[in-house]
Amino acid sequence: MKAIKSQAELESLRKKLSKKLNPKVKIVRVCIGTGCAAKGSKRLYELLCEAAKEAGENIKVEAKCVGCHGFCERGPIIVIQPGNIIYQRVEEPDVGEIFRETVLGGRVVERLLYEDPKSGKKAKTEEEIPFYRAQQRIVLAENGRIDPTSIEDYLIAGGYGALSKVLNGMSPDEIIKEVELAGLRGRGGGGFPTARKWRSCREAEGSDKYVICNGDEGDPGAFMDRSIMEGNPHSVLEGMIIGAYAIGASQGYIYVRNEYPLAVEHLRKAISQARELGLLGENILDSGFSFDIRINRGGGAFVCGESTALMASLEGRAGEPRAKYVHTVEKGLNEKPTNLNNVETWTNIPAIINRGGKWFASIGTEGSKGTKVFSLVGKVVNTGLVEVPMGMTLRQIVEEIGGGVKEGKKFKAVQTGGPSGGCIPAKHLDARVDFDELTKLGSMMGSGGMIVMDEDTCMVNVAHYFLNFLKEESCGKCTPCREGIAQMLYILDRITRGEGESGDIEKLETLAGLLDETALCALGTTAANPILSTIRYFRDEYKEHIAENRCPAKVCRNLFLYEINAEVCTGCGICKKNCPEIAITGERREPHVIDQEKCTKCGTCFEKCPFTAIMKV
Amino acid sequence: MPTVTIDGVVVKVEEGSTILDAARETGIWIPTLCYNPSVSAPAVCRLCMVELERGKRKQLVTACNYPVRSDIKVSVSSKRAVRARRGVMELLLARAPESEELKELAARMGVEGTPYPKVTESQRNCILCGLCTSVCEEVIGCSAIGFAGRGVDRAVATPFRLASDECIACGACAVVCPVGTIQLRIHEDTGEVEISPFKSRAKLLFCEECGRRMVTEPLAKQILSKVKIDWEEFRERARLCPECRRKKTAEALGLIASKSH
Numbered sequence: 068m069k070a071i072k073s074q075a076e077l078e079s080l081r082k083k084l085s086k087k088l089n090p091k092v093k094i095v096r097v098c099i100g101t102g103c104a105a106k107g108s109k110r111l112y113e114l115l116c117e118a119a120k121e122a123g124e125n126i127k128v129e130a131k132c133v134g135c136h137g138f139c140e141r142g143p144i145i146v147i148q149p150g151n152i153i154y155q156r157v158e159e160p161d162v163g164e165i166f167r168e169t170v171l172g173g174r175v176v177e178r179l180l181y182e183d184p185k186s187g188k189k190a191k192t193e194e195e196i197p198f199y200r201a202q203q204r205i206v207l208a209e210n211g212r213i214d215p216t217s218i219e220d221y222l223i224a225g226g227y228g229a230l231s232k233v234l235n236g237m238s239p240d241e242i243i244k245e246v247e248l249a250g251l252r253g254r255g256g257g258g259f260p261t262a263r264k265w266r267s268c269r270e271a272e273g274s275d276k277y278v279i280c281n282g283d284e285g286d287p288g289a290f291m292d293r294s295i296m297e298g299n300p301h302s303v304l305e306g307m308i309i310g311a312y313a314i315g316a317s318q319g320y321i322y323v324r325n326e327y328p329l330a331v332e333h334l335r336k337a338i339s340q341a342r343e344l345g346l347l348g349e350n351i352l353d354s355g356f357s358f359d360i361r362i363n364r365g366g367g368a369f370v371c372g373e374s375t376a377l378m379a380s381l382e383g384r385a386g387e388p389r390a391k392y393v394h395t396v397e398k399g400l401n402e403k404p405t406n407l408n409n410v411e412t413w414t415n416i417p418a419i420i421n422r423g424g425k426w427f428a429s430i431g432t433e434g435s436k437g438t439k440v441f442s443l444v445g446k447v448v449n450t451g452l453v454e455v456p457m458g459m460t461l462r463q464i465v466e467e468i469g470g471g472v473k474e475g476k477k478f479k480a481v482q483t484g485g486p487s488g489g490c491i492p493a494k495h496l497d498a499r500v501d502f503d504e505l506t507k508l509g510s511m512m513g514s515g516g517m518i519v520m521d522e523d524t525c526m527v528n529v530a531h532y533f534l535n536f537l538k539e540e541s542c543g544k545c546t547p548c549r550e551g552i553a554q555m556l557y558i559l560d561r562i563t564r565g566e567g568e569s570g571d572i573e574k575l576e577t578l579a580g581l582l583d584e585t586a587l588c589a590l591g592t593t594a595a596n597p598i599l600s601t602i603r604y605f606r607d608e609y610k611e612h613i614a615e616n617r618c619p620a621k622v623c624r625n626l627f628l629y630e631i632n633a634e635v636c637t638g639c640g641i642c643k644k645n646c647p648e649i650a651i652t653g654e655r656r657e658p659h660v661i662d663q664e665k666c667t668k669c670g671t672c673f674e675k676c677p678f679t680a681i682m683k684v
Numbered sequence: 685m686p687t688v689t690i691d692g693v694v695v696k697v698e699e700g701s702t703i704l705d706a707a708r709e710t711g712i713w714i715p716t717l718c719y720n721p722s723v724s725a726p727a728v729c730r731l732c733m734v735e736l737e738r739g740k741r742k743q744l745v746t747a748c749n750y751p752v753r754s755d756i757k758v759s760v761s762s763k764r765a766v767r768a769r770r771g772v773m774e775l776l777l778a779r780a781p782e783s784e785e786l787k788e789l790a791a792r793m794g795v796e797g798t799p800y801p802k803v804t805e806s807q808r809n810c811i812l813c814g815l816c817t818s819v820c821e822e823v824i825g826c827s828a829i830g831f832a833g834r835g836v837d838r839a840v841a842t843p844f845r846l847a848s849d850e851c852i853a854c855g856a857c858a859v860v861c862p863v864g865t866i867q868l869r870i871h872e873d874t875g876e877v878e879i880s881p882f883k884s885r886a887k888l889l890f891c892e893e894c895g896r897r898m899v900t901e902p903l904a905k906q907i908l909s910k911v912k913i914d915w916e917e918f919r920e921r922a923r924l925c926p927e928c929r930r931k932k933t934a935e936a937l938g939l940i941a942s943k944s945h
């Protein structure tokens with residue numbers, strides 16, 4: 068394609084592309100996001116392509132690669148136009164039927180539709196599925212609708228319209244004012260007001276300035292940023308170009324987590340497409356503004372996502388945080404003014420420019436505007452990516468969108484904010500999710516992890532799990548983080564082993580306070596959140612562990628026993644056969660017994676007993 | 685010049701000086717471990733915490749790298765600052781309970797012992813302050829040592845933990861180490877000095893007159909590369925220890941004196 072030189076040329080290209088779209092063309096969209104791809108969706112895509120080819124010229128069918136729909140739990144997902152029919156958990160043998168019935172015949176294959184477990188009703192389109200219905204999608208709006216490897220698709224959806232709008236009549240100051248009016252706060256964790264950061268960087272002294280997109284996403288289980296980069300890479304670029312123009316930066320970097328090859332591939336393609344069209348590079352849209360973007364692969368450690376560590380890594384040094392009281396907007400990458408924003412933050416920009424800051428600010432709460440993408444995982448029925456307006460209650464997210472706790476178990480807590488977030492108990496389920504509310508509850512927004520926990524979860528064990536993650540990921544540079552986390556983990560270790568002592572809780576609290584006040588970077592200062600929040604809401608559970616050597620959820624191995632209920636046991640002998648320690652004895656058809664001396668609590672018998680005769684006591 | 689008020693004492697400092705600079709000016713003591721004026725402050729030991737007052741907001745900061753840009757008020761003796769420094773010291777004592785240097789510093793801070801057990805391994809009491817690596821890189825220009833591993837496994841080491849060819853055995857790292865982790869070992873049999881625990885070795889030069897040990901060969905070479913002097917003259921002078929050289933010079937002077945008479 069030829070480079071575009073003006074707003075008018077861009078609009079006429081957009082029109083031309085839209086015209087080429089034949090509404091009669093049938094489209095089959097196969098999700099090849101990482102979740103669906105892991106379940107074999109690429110093969111489905113190939114099969115559908117073959118079928119489309121065989122079907123001949125008369126009926127034109129396209130099989131499109133698309134980004135994540137969010138409903139990965141139900142993947143592979145296929146959407147068919149016309150009708151917007153959504154099929155879930157599609158397998159290879161289904162392809163023939165889908166093609167014959169739906170694509171060619173226009174009939175719905177009932178068995179592949181989503182069925183609401185509560186009402187038993189089948190849903191034909193996304194809109195009918197509660198998982199999607201309660202969501203509001205700005206950032207993920209085009210995910211699953213456009214082909215992330217096609218700039219044409221992005222243009223038809225209105226892409227780069229915001230960029231041409233700002234280059235044709237908005238001053239940098241006006242852009243920053245619009246973002247300020249929107250009330251956008253950073254989605255990378257801290258919730259820092261984006262406009263304020265941009266302004267400081269714009270006003271910082273020095274001519275070479277940088278903008279960086281933080282796509283390191285190191286939180287275990289999180290994949291919001293990945294899905295945006297994989298599913299709609301041009302939206303990230305467009306946000307960055309607009310930001311660079313507002314700030315006065317000429318070079319941009321996207322720092323992508325090393326484990327995200329597909330995101331890198333799609334971003335690379337998008338960058339070269341944008342360059343070809345003259346939307347990136349020298350003299351963008353003949354405006355006199357030049358800007359280019361480079362991609363860097365992440366350093367592999369969680370802490371590399373921290374701003375100063377990320378910049379050190381970009382400079383080719385060890386990806387470790389630096390102790391500095393001078394802000395990176397003044398002295399960042401190569402000691403030059405640098406503006407770093409998260410992927411999701413950047414992606415919100417085009418929408419804000421297109422629809423106005425006022426519109427954006429009409430969504431959300433007093434202090435938190437717009438939407439937030441969460442990765443909803445754990446013990447909920449529907450897991451996946453969800454985008455909701457700020458201020459939605461936790462209950463709505465867990466029950467309405469998530470479909471409630473799995474297997475009819477009782478809800479115990481929801482962990483938000485990634486490894487250094489906190490656990491929020493049932494009594495706060497009606498809290499409205501925004502930056503300030505979550506912080507008040509002793510947790511945080513973080514980058515948007517949301518893990519639902521049921522009654523079988525031990526909260527001391529949860530704290531131990533997250534702290535252990537942080538211990539592995541601490542860079543070890545500063546004393547409080549390196550030594551303090553190790554000390555806290557040592558105490559938690561003892562408590563979960565049944566060797567807790569009185570005074571342990573207080574010791575944990577002291578250490579937590581010390582880290583908060585003295586650690587060098589936010590990994591250390593927030594490391595105590597998992598402990599503090601679980602102590603705050605589940606202090607009794609800690610006490611039971613320490614004083615009574617009891618794990619009420621029966622998770623901590625040393626604090627409960629496996630026993631066979633003689634009244635239920637049929638004497639089938641399955642447990643005896645499977646016990647690796649040969650700890651179970653009993654005659655056939657007679658109740659069996661576990662020798663507690665030999666039992667290592669591996670849990671094999673508990674899993675294997677077909678009659679649920681084995682209990683944790 | 686901005687004014688810094690430390691525990692009520694007022695001092696004026698150059699813009700860009702640190703709180704620690706200002707405190708030293710007033711004679712108020714703030715404990716430090718990872719600070720050395722000859723290298724850039726890594727601010728990693730976190731021992732020098734003081735409380736900074738900015739309007740209504742009070743905040744703990746590290747004195748060794750907090751730049752003074754405007755008039756500020758600082759408290760070294762506030763409860764919060766003392767508690768933070770004590771906490772950090774207690775963690776350090778737990779890591780290196782055998783270090784006499786640490787115990788001494790702790791005592792000076794009024795910290796007697798630690799409530800924490802030893803849960804992390806330290807290589808000969810190393811508290812990972814980073815002074816050795818900074819000196820080697822920034823002052824000596826060798827980068828013979830660096831940090832390896834992360835978290836509690838972090839340690840100072842040579843690349844691949846092998847004796848380093850970059851090391852000139854100058855001993856600067858041993859001099860700046862606050863807890864004596866790094867030691868120089870003289871091997872009389874081979875005429876070498878070893879930088880322990882890094883295993884790096886270098887040949888020593890001996891005085892040609894009295895046989896006394898002098899600097900290492902690579903160090904002498906490096907000095908030569910920096911000092912403007914020609915090799916012959918240098919070798920002539922470097923052959924002797926300072927004392928013998930002085931004697932020689934005196935003799936020579938005496939000789940000149942007697943000749944002229």
Ligand SMILES: Cc1cc2nc3c(=O)[nH]c(=O)nc-3n(C[C@H](O)[C@H](O)[C@H](O)COP(=O)(O)O)c2cc1C
Pocket residue numbers: 252253254255256257258259261281282283284285286369370371372373374375407408409410412413514588589590
């Ligand atoms: C240990 C640690 C890890 C972080 N990892 C990420 C990350 O993976 N992605 C991210 O966007 N921000 C991460 N952050 C936050 C960044 O430091 C920074 O605040 C953020 O990218 C700023 O962007 P925003 O203003 O758009 O939120 C991390 C922070 C810490 C302390």
Ligand code: SF4
Pocket residue numbers: 370388540541542543544545546548549586587588589590591592
């Ligand atoms: S707080 Fe932890 S991760 Fe951050 S600099 Fe200190 S040791 Fe490294």
Ligand code: SF4
Pocket residue numbers: 631635636637638639640641642643658659675676677678679680681
């Ligand atoms: S598997 Fe269950 S029912 Fe069978 S012997 Fe063991 S405890 Fe009894």
Ligand code: SF4
Pocket residue numbers: 816819820824826827828829850851852853854855856857858879884
């Ligand atoms: S002795 Fe070796 S490691 Fe130590 S500062 Fe000198 S050159 Fe560096």
Ligand code: SF4
Pocket residue numbers: 809810811812813814815816817840857860861862863864865866
């Ligand atoms: S060896 Fe000494 S100077 Fe080097 S990091 Fe350890 S304590 Fe600091």
Ligand code: FES
Pocket residue numbers: 098099100101102103104134135136137138139140142143144
């Ligand atoms: S990967 Fe397909 S829906 Fe998420």
Ligand code: FES
Pocket residue numbers: 715716717718719726727728729730731732746747748749
């Ligand atoms: S002396 Fe300031 S942090 Fe070490």
